Amino acid sequence: MSSVKQYMKFVKPYKWKIFWTIMVGIIKFGIPLLMPLILKYVIDEIIVAEGISNADKINNLFWIMGIAFVVFLVLRPPIEYIRQYLAQWVGNKILFDIRDKLFDHIQKLSLKFYSQTKTGEIISRVINDVEQTKNFVITGLMNIWLDLITILIAIGLMLTMDVGLTIVSIILFPLFGFSIKYFFSKLRRLTRERSQALAEVQGHLHERIQGVPVTRSFALEEYEQEQFETRNRNFLDKALHHTDWNAKTFAVTNTITDLAPLLVIAFAGYQVIMGNVTIGTMVAFVGYLERVYSPLRRLINSSTTLVQAIASIDRVFEFMNEKYDIVDKENAIDPGRVKGSVDFRNVSFRYEDETNPVLKDINLNVRQGETIAFVGMSGGGKSTLISLIPRFYDVTGGAIQIDGIDIRDMKARSLRNNIGMVLQDNVLFSESIAMNIRMGNPDATDEEVIAVAKAANAHEFITSLTNGYDTLVGERGVKLSGGQKQRIAIARVFLKNPPVLIFDEATSALDLESEHLIQETMEKLASDRTTFIVAHRLATITHADRIVVVENGEIVEIGSHHELMQKQGSYYDLYQIQNLDEKQV
Incomplete structure (x- = not known):
């Protein structure tokens, strides 16, 4: 199944919200299409009209402009707000669902996967790439359709005024479509390569920030600077290649959209001189050209954005489709x-x-x-x-x-x-000591947390800290000593109260005094359990x-x-x- 089809599964629950967003958007984009018609009416039926007194002309002008002000000042703002809010609401809800699913996926992936994949690259996909996919919803499923509908409505209105001028207005559309197909076929690959290069930079950066003490102790700052610069330059090369191709795309397509109005002005001017069309019609056509080619230019931007979004979708679902090594049987008990x-x-x-x-x-x-x-x-x-x-x-x-x-x-x-496990390097989360102990049982009461801390010989040192059990331990428990971290890890296993215990080199990195204390605690924990x-x-x-x-x-x-x-x-x-x-x- 393609990544876009997989993405659409997350979009499906919100299809009606997207439908109503498009409907409101049609009204929002349709209102400005009245402007050229108003301009044509004012010129042909008021300003250059014959047989009408100036007083009547002014009266008609005030009426038509009064109606226009009501539409643009009273009706359009709430429609604009509703459309923007609905679009962003749907986009953010879909991202919420995808990240929720990805986090569940992350927790099921095997240790082998994590031994082969940098943390920073995973974070890049869950944060950066998922965020980019929102453009697929807002741009690909909403804005592109709105722009296409706007173009069709504008062309329909133009046809009611003059068929010949309309044909001249859209004569360059095939050339425009060919250029889009040619340039954007390569842009998706370039976007994917750039995203991967950025993920490599982020992965390297995350790893090296964690290893700053090693870098300092071996005086490797210059070497590490070179290593980072290599990856950063690779990203720069990919980004510039992407930018070069993107710039060529805009140069060609914008030239096409600029030529079309010139053709219309030339042909319409000739028709006015020959008396075949009115000045109001010519002015209205020039106004509608902006209404046609502005959405076309947006479609170019949307195409670029959409290509980037699809490349990010590919990366997100490549990660989401990573197979699990450990899978429950259908009849698992x-x-x-x-x-x-x-x-x-x-x-x-x-x-x-x-x-x-x-x-x-x-x-x-x-x-x-x-x-x-x-x-x-x-x-x-x-x-x-x-x-x-x-x-x-x-x-x-x-x-x-x-x-x-x-x-x-x-x-x-x-x-x-x-099963309860105490490892040589136990991971503590950068929250409070109480929260880290509660990892053994998130529903435990404060009294239960204190009881297991006492059993793990941790209560005394915890209460000596400024904030006691509310003390934040820092990333991976950096604010605590090795022995203190081990006692917290043992306390949460006490709280879990499992029948099977595993101690993997739980005291090998400690000094003799801490080792003796931890050993005593481990023996207490192991009592009456398979260890x-x-x-x-x-x-x-x-x-x-x-x-x-x-x-x-x-x-x-x-x-x-x-x-x-x-x-x-x-x-x-x-x-x-x-x-x-x-x-x-």
């Missing part, structure tokens, strides 16, 4: 609150761009309430393994079951409602019921800390290395 037993059955996994499997034939039975720790060298597959539990990715072989049900048979949202821990520091997981050593995507050892130390295998070696490193430090 809502398991409610699970008990928490988890079985890995011959689980294998590979990323699409990887030739070798990341995980190979993983078999592990985890009982309800058991704490399992995954350890091993970096790149062994530990984090990948736990990311399969909430279906951030789907297994490529085997199955993962919770309470005996394949997680692929569950609704993804219901599955994730049963998975990925840990770099082995000293933090000695309490686990079982420790699973993962190497090169395979399980090589399983047992308690005591059992694995006695075995003196891979885990023993890792533990000894870490102890030596800590002693040297």
